[in-house]
Amino acid sequence: MAVYTEVSFDEARELLRQLNLGELTALRGIEGGIENTNYFVTTEQDGRPADYVLTLFERLTSEQLPFYLHLMKHLAQHGLPVPDPAANRDGDILHTVQGKPAAVVNRLRGHSELAPTPAHCAAVGATLARMHLAARDFAQHQPNLRGLPWWNQTVPVVLPHLSTSQAALIQSELAYQNHVAASSAYAALPRGPVHADLFRDNVLFETGVLTGVFDFYFAGVDSWLFDxxxxxxxxxxxxxxxxxxxxRAASLLAAYAAVRPLTAAERQLLPAMLRAGALRFWISRLWDQHLPREAAILKAHDPSHFERVLRERTRHPVTL
Known part of the structure; x- marks a missing residue:
């Protein structure tokens, strides 16, 4: 959600007109995140203001994007509180701005809870389970592009930037995850479209009620347990x-399982998948730190955070 590509007021106004979303009155770049260019957009239609988010995709291609956008629309049509991509008169939800693929979605109300309580975690768990079940009949398929194959490709690239102890940890954990992925228990895990990035800053609450889940641009088909x-x-x-x-974990897991009970294979592999989740984000943050891109607004994430999480998950496995 950094600003890599500057969008003029006139260019944004023309796109909003094509989408029949009203007359543009405000355009503001969003700070935070590292993958795409995002702007808050306000329009006026029939005398009433409306808020949207304009996204320009900096890495994802026009071939990859229909999966994400149509998944959001699918979930929105199933009553989930997710962004709903706006279509033009031809029904297209993928557009072009500054020569880059782009989308406009409704801006969800609420704010992020960066210090969540067990009640917030329960709401997240229940919503995640509903998302998994609602996406079972989603017709499109795309693998998790930041899954195990990407880890195997990326670790050798970031390895020269690590200390001896960090290199030992990341290599041993990668070997372990390849071993897990080859197991029969892993093959038995239920799968489907997953969000794959459901962090605190990607969920909104209003007066304690979960009102929005957004940023689906790491979504893909993977095990629900990994999500x-x-x-x-x-x-x-x-x-x-x-x-x-x-x-908080007990609250989240209980709420999730009340909507979709976990299988025996999922219970067995939860400790391994907690380690996998930590490894995935440690690798990606190392990648972003050591091979950064220029941006007009950029706020990078600290990779050492998920190094600590991985060490904790390895030393103190969580069992069900």
Whole structure:
């Protein structure tokens, strides 16, 4: 959500007109995130203001994007509180701005809860389970592009930037995850479209009620357990120490299982997938730190955070 590509007021206004979303009155770049260019957009139609988010995709291609956009629309049509991409008169939801693929979605109300309680975690768990079940009949397929094959490709690239102890950890954990992925228990895990990035800053609440889930641009088909583990690794840890918060985790897991009970294979592999989730984001943050892109607004994430989480998950496995 950095600004890599500057969009003029006139260019944004023309796109909003094509989408029949009203007359543009305000355009503001969004700080935070590292993948795409995002702007808050306000329009006026029939005397009433409306808020949207304009996204220009900096890495994802026009061939990859229909999966993400149509998944959001599919979930929105199933009653999930997710962004709903706007279509032009031809029904297209993927557009072009500054020569780059772009989309406009409704801006969800609410704010992020960066210090979540067990109640917030329960709402997240239940919503994640609903998303998994609602996406079962989604027709399109795309693998998780930041899954195991990408880890295997990227670790050798970031390895020269690591200390001896960091290199040992990342290599041993990668070997372990390849071993897990070859197991029969892993093959038995239920799968489908997953969010794969359901962090605290990608969920909105209003007066304690979950009102929005957004940023689906890491979504792909993977195990539902991996998606749950990524979620637990952010919502249910102490941010400073990376340690497990048992009360929040119990609340999130119970709420998830009340909607979609976990299988025996999922219960067996939860510790391994918690480690996998930590490894995935440690690798990607190392990648972004050591091979950065220029941006007009850019706020990078600290890779050492998920190094701490991975070490904690390895030393203190969480079992069900």
């Amino acid at each position: 749950l583990a990524v979620c637990l690794n952010d919502w249910c840890i102490d941010v400073q120490a990376g340690t497990h918060d048992a009360a």
